[in-house]
Amino acid sequence: MGAIEGEFWSADTHGVQAPLTDEAVREAERVLGVVLPAVLIELLRVQNGGGVVSGRSAYPTNTPASWAPDHVPFEGLMGIGSTGDALTILHTPYLVREWGLPERVVLLTGDGHWWIALDYRVCGPAGEPSVVWLDAEMDEDLTLAPSFQSFVEALAPAAAFGESG
Template identity: 60%
Template sequence: MARFDEILATFWAPDESYGSQPALTDEAVREAERVLGVTLPSGLLELLRVRNGGVVAAGHRVFRTSRPTSWDEDRVPFETVLGIGKPGLMRSLLDSPYLAEEWGLPSPVVILSGEGHWWIALDYRECGPAGEPSVTWFETDFDTELALAGDFRTFVEGLTPS
């Protein structure tokens, strides 16, 4: 398993701009944390400073699971990551409160990736808004969830090729 700092250089799909937001600024991070009411994990912010959301490289697009999901027998997809952007331009981490309410997700969560029937999110229910969130898979059609990793860095280190 590769370490987080080794993955950082190869995490984003080269020559892919789909889903990318403008370059991340300290001001945008402060505003996002204010709007979301949580402290975002440092590992996520490190990735978003390289590229502010978008398509994940083929070598990091799935996460192995301990049980089957509606998506697969032993894995879930992680092909894109939401960046931090202005509302209305394209979906962003700032849409998490709306999406969580719309799709019946618990609160507080910050959605990293998904498409409605499933989401992968930072889960702040146990750690509180200033803590280190776990990463959880939510299936809205079946009202189920599956803990994927205890923190964001561990989640990224567990990603494998699709």
């Protein structure tokens, strides 16, 4: 793969959407009102959502988060589409309203109580979004990485951290 080295997707097919097309990307960007990062589109062209390999199942944090003092989980990445009953990036507008999350974010993964999202609040809809941890119950908003690429490059095995969640 170009920008991301090594394996990313696991054999877990839950949440996998139909293969990503240029039309689907354009429609998603229209619905979400943002330009999605090229690295995200690159990953979703390989596999449109699903589980990630165990070697990339957590993001190390320097600041304690509600999940754990040293990391947050990243076991899957939502795709773009409407196949099956899995949540996708296209559900972001509804989920932001439902969970009282900040506007101008695009949700990448989460369980309702917490989310990892692209944050367009500072960069604007065409800028390079940072990646944030949002905990809806704890009202926590923690910047994880300055870009999606730097986020993916820093992912680590959850097993490298102690008990959590």
